[in-house]
Amino acid sequence: MKLKMRYIERRLAHAILLLIGASVLSFLFSSLAPGSFFDEMKLNPQISPETVAALRAQYGLDQPLPLRYFHWVKSVLRGEWGYSFAYNQPVRSLLMVRARNTLLLTTLAMALAWLIAVPVGVWAASRRGKWEDQLTSASTSLLLSVPELVLALGLLYLVIRTHALPVGGMVSSVFDRLGLWGRMGDLAAHLIVPVITLVLASLPILIRHVRASMIEVLHAPFIQAARGHGISRTRLLFRYALPAAANPLISLFGFSVAGLLSGSLLVEVITGWPGLGPLLLEACFSRDFYVVVGVVMASTMFMILGSLLADVMLLVVDPRVRMDHP
Amino acid sequence: MTSNRKIAAAVIFLLALHLAILLAGFVAPYPPAAQNRDFPYVPPTRLHFVDARGHLHVRPFIYQYVARPDSLYEYTEARDREYPVHFFVQGSEYKIAGWLSSHTHLFGVDAPAQIFLAGTDNYGRDQFSRILFGGQISLAAGLLATAISLLLGVCVGCLSGFYGGWIDESAMRLAELFLVLPWLYVLLAVRAFLPLHLSPAQTFLLLVAVIGTIGWARPARLVRGIVLSAKSRKYVTASRGFGASDAYILRRHVLPHTYGTLLTQAAVLVPQYVVAEVTLSFFGLGLSEPMPSWGNLLANLQQYNVLVSYWWMFAPAIALVLVSFGYLIVANAFHQRLQSGSI
Numbered sequence: 190m191k192l193k194m195r196y197i198e199r200r201l202a203h204a205i206l207l208l209i210g211a212s213v214l215s216f217l218f219s220s221l222a223p224g225s226f227f228d229e230m231k232l233n234p235q236i237s238p239e240t241v242a243a244l245r246a247q248y249g250l251d252q253p254l255p256l257r258y259f260h261w262v263k264s265v266l267r268g269e270w271g272y273s274f275a276y277n278q279p280v281r282s283l284l285m286v287r288a289r290n291t292l293l294l295t296t297l298a299m300a301l302a303w304l305i306a307v308p309v310g311v312w313a314a315s316r317r318g319k320w321e322d323q324l325t326s327a328s329t330s331l332l333l334s335v336p337e338l339v340l341a342l343g344l345l346y347l348v349i350r351t352h353a354l355p356v357g358g359m360v361s362s363v364f365d366r367l368g369l370w371g372r373m374g375d376l377a378a379h380l381i382v383p384v385i386t387l388v389l390a391s392l393p394i395l396i397r398h399v400r401a402s403m404i405e406v407l408h409a410p411f412i413q414a415a416r417g418h419g420i421s422r423t424r425l426l427f428r429y430a431l432p433a434a435a436n437p438l439i440s441l442f443g444f445s446v447a448g449l450l451s452g453s454l455l456v457e458v459i460t461g462w463p464g465l466g467p468l469l470l471e472a473c474f475s476r477d478f479y480v481v482v483g484v485v486m487a488s489t490m491f492m493i494l495g496s497l498l499a500d501v502m503l504l505v506v507d508p509r510v511r512m513d514h515p
Numbered sequence: 516m517t518s519n520r521k522i523a524a525a526v527i528f529l530l531a532l533h534l535a536i537l538l539a540g541f542v543a544p545y546p547p548a549a550q551n552r553d554f555p556y557v558p559p560t561r562l563h564f565v566d567a568r569g570h571l572h573v574r575p576f577i578y579q580y581v582a583r584p585d586s587l588y589e590y591t592e593a594r595d596r597e598y599p600v601h602f603f604v605q606g607s608e609y610k611i612a613g614w615l616s617s618h619t620h621l622f623g624v625d626a627p628a629q630i631f632l633a634g635t636d637n638y639g640r641d642q643f644s645r646i647l648f649g650g651q652i653s654l655a656a657g658l659l660a661t662a663i664s665l666l667l668g669v670c671v672g673c674l675s676g677f678y679g680g681w682i683d684e685s686a687m688r689l690a691e692l693f694l695v696l697p698w699l700y701v702l703l704a705v706r707a708f709l710p711l712h713l714s715p716a717q718t719f720l721l722l723v724a725v726i727g728t729i730g731w732a733r734p735a736r737l738v739r740g741i742v743l744s745a746k747s748r749k750y751v752t753a754s755r756g757f758g759a760s761d762a763y764i765l766r767r768h769v770l771p772h773t774y775g776t777l778l779t780q781a782a783v784l785v786p787q788y789v790v791a792e793v794t795l796s797f798f799g800l801g802l803s804e805p806m807p808s809w810g811n812l813l814a815n816l817q818q819y820n821v822l823v824s825y826w827w828m829f830a831p832a833i834a835l836v837l838v839s840f841g842y843l844i845v846a847n848a849f850h851q852r853l854q855s856g857s858i
Contacts, residue, residue, distance in 0.1 A: 207691075207692065207695060210688075210689075210692045211692065211696060214692065215704060218704070218705050218708045219708045330840070330843060330844070330847075331840070333839075333843055334786075334836055334839035334840035334843045335836050335839070336790045336793070336794075336835060336836075336839065338790070338793065338794055338797060338813070338832075339813075339829075339832040339835060339836060342813070342816050342822070342829070342832070343829070343832075345822065346822055346823070346826070346829070349819075349822065349823050350823065447695065447696070447697045447698070448697070450697040450699075450700065451697040451698055451699035451700065452699075454697070454699050454700060454703070455699065455794060458798065459817075469700065469703055469704070469707075470703065470798055470800075472707065473703055473704075473706060473707035473800060474799075474800075476707065478707075478708075481703075481704050481707045481708075482704075484700065484704075485696070485700055485701070485704050488696070488697050488700045489695070489696060492695055492696065492697065493695075496695075
């Protein structure tokens with residue numbers, strides 16, 4: 190138990206270092222930038238240059254980079270995460286809602302993708318070289334070469350043409366007047382397009398990895414032995430082989446969070462889901478610097494959460510890891 | 516099909532695609548910016564083989580599209596006159612790769628008819644031509660950014676793996692950071708800090724530089740691993756004993772081991788970076804009109820009525836999928852060969 194705690198402590202320290210690294214990197218990049226939020230105002234004849242300079246001073250944009258970083262860290266510790274110029278409020282209040290929406294979308298998509306990928310991958314591995322396996326690998330190749338952007342647009346087109354589902358946003362305009370079940374249904378209807386896009390986009394990679402690690406395990410002598418004992422096929426695959434193949438898959442789970450977040454950004458923008466993606470895009474256009482940094486930090490935290498979760502799962506599932514990491 | 520045949524087929528397919536895009540001026544019937552304000556959103560021209568009298572034509576022909584009276588953007592075929600499709604016709608002047616100028620186009624029809632294989636956009640510009648010309652921009656962005664990533668990867672990976680110590684330690688920590696962050700977030704964040712309004716050429720170079728630089732980490736890690744294993748070989752020790760310099764050893768004995776991996780990485784990265792350019796331009800953060808790129812061609816679909824009514828505006832997506840598919844097959848084949856140790 191004590192060993193486990195030390196391991197988790199080390200992971201936490203690593204996570205904090207990662208967050209610091211990401212924020213320093215963001216600030217360094219920002220120092221390369223020639224413009225700022227208030228530069229657009231300079232073009233406006235009704236705003237005097239003095240006002241712009243005063244605003245810059247008020248938000249601390251005239252200070253040198255290290256000082257600005259220091260102030261930002263202080264504001265993070267206060268729980269404000271900097272200040273949004275465009276929304277005129279602390280970044281954190283903006284981020285919380287958006288991050289919750291993104292989290293809802295990505296968690297659902299991830300759960301669904303794994304639920305589909307594991308059985309399909311196991312099945313393809315068990316039928317290795319047969320037509321079922323070839324069909325699976327052909328369809329994963331095909332899916333892999335359709336970018337998320339195209340997937341999302343295509344699905345949106347289908348949905349709009351068939352009038353099957355509401356399009357755009359997270360809830361309908363009548364949401365507030367609905368009962369609890371009505372609200373759930375409305376939310377679910379809005380979730381379908383973005384979730385299906387994300388699932389389709391992440392499936393091929395997951396299926397390929399499940400198949401590959403299962404094939405490796407199916408060659409192992411203990412599987413031959415189990416087969417020799419007359420254990421049924423399904424039981425053999427899911428009870429014996431799958432746990433042995435789980436290790437690389439759990440690591441993949443940690444890595445796949447990054448891809449999922451990137452995909453989610455795109456899908457959110459296209460389907461109008463009010464998550465971190467549209468917020469980041471708007472902030473890019475209006476040069477709302479602290480919002481950009483905030484969103485990058487939020488996505489980094491999701492990543493860290495994902496890999497932390499993967500580590501804990503590994504710790505639980507694989508006894509070898511507990512030995513390797515004292 | 517044997518794996519060799521498969522690779523050959525995929526490579527030939529990719530080469531043909533690249534060649535068609537390189538020779539866009541010749542393959543495309545019209546210049547990318549030529550507008551027909553009277554013909555916005557014309558659907559793709561249909562090729563006919565059987566005429567109104569039921570005669571079969573060997574040479575395909577088309578009918579001219581005319582706007583349906585009192586309708587908005589609806590067209591019918593004027594069946595009174597047939598326009599056969601001719602090959603190697605004379606048309607507007609173009610330049611191939613910036614220097615070879617010519618008037619000959621692969622195909623075309625007689626005036627006043629026009630052939631729009633993939634329909635037209637809101638200015639009545641021929642989408643087929645724009646996809647080909649846009650491909651030049653998108654593919655060039657992908658290829659150049661890949662070159663930057665691989666170059667950075669080789670430099671950092673070699674230094675890191677060959678010299679080790681604090682260089683290795685700090686470079687690999689930084690690489691970890693880049694690998695762990697979701698690439699699209701980083702891409703947008705970096706783009707956010709760079710100027711929005713630039714000349715097209717500047718935007719293009721900036722985009723390529725940003726996309727290529729962000730992707731340095733994976734190739735660097737891979738190269739480092741290969742360098743680490745290569746530098747402990749006996750022939751490296753031997754050559755050092757003969758007084759070879761570090762540069763010589765790297766060039767002669769270490770780098771050749773990385774070629775297979777670099778080739779595979781290139782095949783993986785090019786489509787990714789093409790998609791990166793397309794994504795940024797789609798969002799309006801990349802190349803903008805009038806320069807065509809697959810991203811800003813697809814950006815038309817952001818308008819609700821275009822997405823719903825004009826399905827042929829999806830045509831650039833097909834080009835994008837074809838390129839991704841070709842590279843994917845090649846990358847898979849390279850990867851398999853690499854693992855069996857024959858590159």
